[in-house]
Amino acid sequence: MPRSLVPDLSGAGTRDVLELAEQANVRFLRLQFTDILGVIKNVEVPASQFEKALAGDLMFDGSSIEGFVRIEESDMLLAPDLSTFQLLPWSDSTSRVARIICDVNTPDGAPFAGDPRGVLKRQLARAASMGFTMNAGMEAEFFMFKPGPSGEATTTTHDVGSYFDLAPADLGEDARRAIVDVLEQMGFEVEASHHEVAHGQHEIDFRYADALKTADNIATFRWIVKVVAQKFGLVASFMPKPIFGQNGSGMHAHQSLFRGRENAFWDASAQWELSETALHYIGGLLKHARGYTAITNPLVNSYKRLVPGYEAPVNVAWSMRNRSPMLRIPERRGTGTRVEHRVPDPAANPYLALAVMLAAGLDGIETQADHREPVNENIWEMSHREKRRLRIDDLPHDLNEACDELEKDDVIRTALGDHVYRHFLAAKRQEWRDYITQVTEWELRSYLAKY
8 A cells, every 4th residue: 555645646736736735734845956966956935935836936046056057147947846746754744844846947937958857858758759758767775874973974884784684673774664664655666675785785676667757766765865864873875885895886777668558678579579679779878888977977986886896887788687797688578678777876866867878778779779799698707809809898997088988979968968968077077186186095005105
């Protein structure tokens, strides 16, 4: 039975949401959106302003948001998606707080080119023009750590568990259970939760949905995990590789295209039961992989995860069962036929990540991209010559190389739009410059006494 505190609001109007807010004693409403780097922002309004806010008439200063606009063109409007209205379960039932996810518009009501949610919606419209809808599911792993003496983040873990361990209940397990409870109250259909490979690492899986809802869910999920962990005296982190020598956190992205109710990736009579549409979509993901990795893996730290030996892919290839390539086709067929992309990490902006993967796949369909042959051997153990023979490329080795590849890929640049592309690239180039000028502990240990 659904446990959501709010009924399904698909097709709801402003009056429906206002009445629901009044019945639930909602005193404050948080209008949420994300910046280009995927960080949730919000403007909170009291009940007296609900009608104005839900009508999309609430203006905010866009110049203060990462990658939005210059100071001389700062005014932006928030346009709520009424179907995303949810009550925050931890708020007081006599004076509740609710949230609603918004698109960002310019003062004349046009979609703002720098809105990541708008970037995904443009690609979904492109898919629709080709007769497709996109379903997606994303598995975001995360760590929970003990805070330091002053409440600062540390990498001290709260357990010594490992993958799927049934260990004595600890603080992390209690927090994970509480996170699931909150997610269900906010309308998520949680399918499983478990301990992951590394100490202090967890995963909570929820049901796939249309791509826009999945991106909304991931943005909400990251926020909920941090809030609930804090209530248990823990610090949650979606940093891709927080601990040297242990597995990092991925955000495997399952994706499929549908025509109406039919899975366009499935063909019962074809080799591997994969349709031509699926194979060309795979070909597009392979063709543009190096171009969109800066989006799916956006931090300097992301590339500390993408190294051999820790279950993360480092090669541009696909397979049925092998987990070393970047793409895997899970066993299930029929309506469950899908591609699992194993490269993205949970620091990625979910709207931009899904948008660029979809853009790559659609380009593959349009250009009938070569899907190559599936690689069922362990790529990590192959020689360089063998990988060349099979046309297996490496993924970018660091953020700087990933930015170089993004600059070269016109399909991915077009999908992002000029505004998002320029601001994202500028932020990442600056991040790389900041990183390479640091003097690290490793350098001091290796060089200080030796030279």
